[in-house]
Each structure stands twice: as structure tokens, then as C-alpha cells.
Amino acid sequence: MKLIYEKSQSGRRASALPRHENLPPVPELPEELRRREPPRLPEVPEFELVRHFTELSTRNFGVDTGFYPLGSCTMKYNPRINERLAALPGFARLHPLQEADGAQGALELMWRLQEILAEVTGLDAVSLQPAAGSQGELTGLLLVRAYFAARGEAEQLRKVVIPDAAHGTNPASVTMAGYELTPVRTDPRGNIDVDDLGGKVDEHTAALMLTNPSTLGLFDENIEEIERIFHGAGALMYYDGANLNAVCGISRPGDMGFDIVHINLHKTFSQPHGGGGPGGGPIAVRDVLEPFLPVPAVVRRGEGGFGLDYDRPQTIGKVRGFTGPFGVFVRSYAFFRMWGPRLREMSEAAVLNANYVLARLKDAYDLPFDRLCMHEFVLSARTLKKEHGCTALDVAKRLMDYGFHPPTIYFPLVVPEALMVEPTETEAKETLDAFCDAMLAIAREAADEPELLKEAPHDRPVKRLDEVRAAKQPVVRYGFDEHPAVQGEPRAVATEAPQGV
């Protein structure tokens, strides 16, 4: 398919702009500041624009297209009402610097969302500002720094403990927040190895970062002991809310002992993933951390309605413009209101769906931890690889031939040939059965006709792509007249890096 730039013809355009009468002439710009050569943006009529991007959409697969069990990403149905609400002019055309008396509806919505998130997480105060989970993590760690700095302990407490099964964002956030990483092992049941932990938590430990249920889809059975170890050492506990979809209304991070939580609004609370974003990463904290939250805080002022409070002398500052991605809040708020206290049913269905798929697949694939799972689970294609030379990647590509988006693969890193499956609560049993039938068929094909897997996918817009070439000779923009000619030698390609999360 051509790029939009390759469809461009000089002189065409899709826009006409207002032409105002009686304006003064365009002011002269200083020579050295004036644009010399125009940017080579596409020149197409409006209809060509619509056709181009519509064609691109047909070469893409979303939750609306079909089953998308990408583990740890919670690819659930995104209600259309949320889109209608976020687009209301009262929200979409509202300027973030509007005075509080002209933004009462927006402020009330945010305040109500904060209250809901505090109840769902079991914590005291919420900031909606972080733009995504990873920014929530960084914000949380900066809160940890500020908290200990206020107690004069920042120099001493410089280590953050993270299990080896954690998302890569956790260690990356630790470095960005100026902390040192202390990795801790996973035990044979898939929990944090508490013995390993005992030797690693010491007088330099500032915090634990934990996803619970973990990226293995397992609830840590030792959570109470972990809480005693960290709080006993005077450290704080950070909860990565990536997997909150498993436990809403059932168990709350605050009740598990966590002090800081980030919530992925685009995972658990239905903000569409948008091909990579936007997200929303609000954080909820225990009361002792509230003074350090980002500014401004959204507050209720008794009879005076709702407002923004900048007067927080101990704040860490700001991690993003204004009060956060408001349009995301509208969607998640509407989602919450359509669930209310029934939210527990959402998590129960998510866990039931995952266990059902697990039960149907566990004899055909390796199961590294033979337990009931929560909202997702991890299988391994290790035996398929050993006996038939078919990898997790091959299984993933073959699933495309059956019309499914593959699970997350090669993650978590502690499981070789990992296939991480998260069905979510919104899928019907018929869909789950069709997926299981496909996975079982693929396991048989691996034995009988492994080429079917290795040459997959067979009917997507492209076949397997050469990622090594892309990284070695990066072509990251269209080069117009100098664009390199595409002359690929047909060749086999392979990848073994995390794909998902």
C-alpha cells in the first residue's frame, strides 16, 4: 500500500480556511526566522484522505475486530457511549485554564472519579494527573523520595525491590527516579521468593514495587508476610495496578498493605487503547503521602463547589500539563457509573474466563505454575519447541490465520517461550471456545505439519517482517526523492523479545 506522501500531487488540498476581510497585511517576519522551504506535507483532496486512512484501518486489528487476548493489556470491550460523552462540546472544547466557576461540571466529574478510585483501591487520596501507568510509577517513586526526604532519610534509603517477573517499566521507572534496583526471585509456586526477599530488604530499602496478581496471573499467597517485611523495615509498598482487573470489589491494594497504587484507566476502566495510547495512570495513596501529590489537586470546597488547589508546599510538582488527560476521565467515569457496586461481577467474569481457557489448554501446552489463575495466565511453548521446533512466535503467528490477535509472547522473562493470555470479562464462551479450539489445533499442527506454523501468517496484509533489517538500517521517515528502494531478499526472520504488555 502506498504512503500518503506517495499519493500526494502538488496543488491538491483537503482544507479551505476562513478568509477574513479587512485585516491588516501579514506582518513581516525577521528574515532569519522566516520559513524558507515549506514542509513536504501530503497534498491530497479530502476524499483521498478519508480513503487512505480507511484503508489503513482495514489493515489493522482491534478489539472491535476480534478476540485480542494480549496478556497484561486488558483488551476488553470499550463502550461506545464513552466516546459520545467525551466528545460533548462542554468537555471537548473546554479550555484547561478556564476559571473554576466555568468548569464546575468537569471538576465535579474529576472529583467524583477520585472518590471512586479511592474506594476501589482502598486508599485515601488520589491524583489523576499521570498520563499512563509508567508515568504513574515514576510519580509514585518521586512521592517515595519526597516522603523520605521530608523525614531526612532520602540519602539512606536508595533501593527499590522489584520481582524478576515485573514489567520492564518498573525497573526503568526506578532508574528514572534516581533509585537503585534490587531484584528478587520468583519461587516455584510463582510467588515472590520470601527467603530471597529476607536477605535483600535492609536499612537501605525505600520501597517494594509489586504487581499483584503478578504478570504470571497469580495472586501472591504470601502477601501478608511481604507486607510485614517491608513495613517492618520502614519501607513503602507500591502497587502496579496493571492487573487490577482481577480483583475489583474483591480485594483492594490498600487492604493488602500497599501505600501507593497506580491505576491503568486504559486497561481496567475501558479507555480505548488507541493503537498505543492514550492511557491514564492516576495514583492513589495513603494519607501520609497526600501532601506530596502533584499540583493542582481537585478539591471540593463545601458550598463553593469544586476547585483546583495549588497550595501544597510539599508537592513533588507536576508530571504533566494541567490536571491530566481529562477525556480519559470522562470515559472511565461513565464506565464506573454503568457498573457501580456490581464492579465485582466484572472481575469475577474476567477470572472465570481466564481459568476456563487455562483449563482447556493446559494439557496441550506447558504450564509453568499449576495453580488456578486470576484474570490471565502464562503457558509455555517449550515442549513444542523442543519436539517440533515450533516456538511461541510461531504459535502466535499461526493464531492470526485463525482470526485471533496473538497473546503477549516472550513475557514474563522468567518463563521460556511464554504465551501470556488474558481473555477479559467481556468475551462470550463461544469466542473462548473458538480460541481454545484454535490453540489445540495449532498444537496438533506443530506435530503434524510444523511448516504451517513457521510460515504463518498466511493471509495478513504482510508476511513476517525483517526486524533485524529495520534496526540495522533504520528507515524511520519517508525520504521523498531519496527514499531507499525496497528490494528485500526473501529470507527467514525471527524474533525473541517480549511482544505485548
Place this chain on the structure above:
Amino acid sequence: MTQHPFLALTDSDREQMLETIGVETVDELFRDLPEAVRLGRALELEPALSEPEVFAHVAELAARNADASRELSFLGAGMYDHYVPAVVDAILQRGELLTAYTPYQPEMSQGVLQAIFEYQTAVCELTGMDVSNASGYDGTSVAADACYVAKHATGRERIVVTEATNPQVRQVVKTYAAGFGLEVVEVPHRDGTTDPGELERAAVDAAAVIFQQPNFFGCLEPAPDLVATAAEAWALPIAHVDPLSLGVLEAPGRYGAALALGEGQAAGNFPSFGGPHYGFLAARKEFIRRMPGRIVGETVDTAGERGYVLTLQTREQHIRREKATSNITTNQTLLALGGLVYLTWLGPQGLRELGETCLSLAAYAKQRLEERAGLQPVFSAQTTFKEFAVRVGRNAREVVAAARERGVHPGYALGRDYEGMDDVLLVAVTERRTPDEIDRLADVLAEVAR
């Protein structure tokens, strides 16, 4: 209880599924949770609403806001009321794009991957840079990202940012800097722009110099001089630019900036009370392996056909973990796609015309405010783009309140961020404002200012 519309399982489904799993009840599935950490009660939330009810409730909240369709607004200060064409909404609501995630599986995601490649190209064309990422959170966080690039590229530990840079950008840079171990120094403005001589002293041993063009006051900085000054000190010159100014203003790459970044909202996103929007981040090619975030590259498939993949992933958190160039994972792809659709809609001619219209309307507004309301620009010697500062003779926040009672939001009170500017209003125009509307602003200010 009635079946929830977002769930699919029937009672009979549940029974069959529990039997396959080998448990009696759904509760048993949660047996790994210690009793002490269970909630043991219902969530204290308001009862579930139906779709018509939730629509009525949330629409009522929306109706309580004075948005730009209800109040004539000259607010800018980083977010602008430019027109978003219908084609943007139509494309962004395509479910195949809206409800997909990061294109980890390129064969399933060629649509988004090609769109990001086209977006990266558009950002490079606008900024005159060699490489763009797939987007950052907003115009503030990409500035912080750039500081991390500068820290590692130079090995230095000080960031210089001009005081005439958006205060929110400065605040976010300072917040991140605490974690990065960087010191942040601000260079004051002189009569609305930055003095290269003053910058020269501050830039010694700095990792980067960040400036905004046009700056927060709407004034045009001597950008080539600022860049040259930074480069002489071996600090990375970083330009924070308005994408919609780049049809008339020179591309930062052409005057030597190392990185160019900014807030994408003006190009294709609604203000939406502050988000979601996209931050764009582009750089010269020597920084390609230090870039934060996703980057899409062109390659070929096993049949030799052209295709697109996420590339240079060894920079990223899911592979490099604690040594990654950033922790960013979820980005702002959908909003960046809105940016691409918008820039395609505008085209190069539209972008230039839009810039010229903004220049003319701002000149007209300055003239009318002076003629009709007797208000003088604060920085009268400076060239401005679509925004300018005027003295209103009394506390600008009071002027805002009084003008709003007359149905006009006259702009941003600069005293909120700058000392000694309590009587200064920052007035923004876009192509959506008409000369008549500007006359109305002038008339209202004639009544309420002074």
C-alpha cells in the same frame, strides 16, 4: 440481577465453565487470596446506571462548563481553540484503530504502523529533523524526556531553560529532574525575549538549553542566536515549538537545534480540559539510539514486500529494563494519528495560510485593543505570532472575571506565573476568531479594563 450489558456469560455458560475448571463456585477461583486482604463487603459506590441514565448525568455535567462554544474565548497559554475538522473524528472513531493496542504484532497492525511512520515523517518535515518518535504524553513530558537524552548524551548535570518557556513545561522538567539527578537553571527574559548574552553565561557546562518559539508571551525569540549560543557551550539546543507556526516560522532543524519538541494539541486535538493530547519529539539522527518511546521503521517481509515494524526496541523498557532510555510504554498514538490526519487535511499551503491568518488576526487584535480600549502591548518591540501580552491597568484576574460576566473570556492572567505581571493579560487568537469577535473583545475590555 439482570445481565450486565458489558458481560456475555449466561448462568448455563458459567456452570459449564466451572465444571471444566473443576470447581464448584466462582468464589473458589479466588482461594489464593488470604482472608485478611479480602474486602468482604460490597463497594460503596452509587448504583449502576443504564446507558440513557449515564448519558443524561454526564451530559448535565458537560452542560455546566463554559466551553468555547458557549463563551467567546481568547484563552491560549499552551492550549488553543483551532478548528478540528470532521475527518479527524471520523478516522479516530474507526474501531480497528481506536480499539487496537501498541503494534507488537506487526502483521496485525500494519494500519497503525504505517500511520505512525507517516506521522514521524510529518513531524520531521515540520521540524527539519531526521527522526521522530511515535509520540510522548504531552508538550511538558517530552521536554523532560529530552533532558534525559541530554544528560546521557553530554554527561552533564545541568539543564538551562528560559523563563519565557511555558511555566508548566518548566515545572514538569523540574519534577523529573529530581529523579534524573539534574539541576535546573532559569534564564530570565528581557523585555519579552531571551538575551543571548545572558544565556551564554548560563549555558557553560549545561547538558541542554531549552527555549520556546514562539515563547510563552507569544514573542519570537532570536532562536538562531540562542541555538548558536547553546551549541558554543556544547549544550544541546532544544526548541519547544508550536507545530502550527512552522508554516511561516523556520524549522528548528534548519537553524541547528539538536532536538525539537512540543505540544501537539493545536494540530488536530480538542483542548478537552487538558488532554489527552500528544507531545511530539524529534531529533537529529545522531540521537536516534537515545530516543525515548516507540519508533516505527520500514522493512520488508519474507516475500520482499514493504512493511512496518516497531524498531530500535533495544532502547526500550520491555527489553533494556533499568537501562532503558525511558519508561514510556503506552503513548498517545491515537492523538498523534489525529495530528497526522489534521496535517494531511491542512497540507503545506493550508499550514502557511493558517500561520499567516494567525499573524494577521493577532496584529488586528493588538491594533483594535489599542484603538478601542487604549490597551498597550507589554512587549511592543517584539514580533508576535498568535498570542500577545497587554497591560490592562488593573489586576488581570479581575478583568477576566468582569469580562466573563459579559460573555467573553479575554485571556490568561500572566500574574498567575510571573511576578510583576499582575496587570498583564495574555491574549490568543486562532483562525476561528473573526474580526467581529475581536472587536467585541476590544469593546468588553474597554468597559472592564483600567
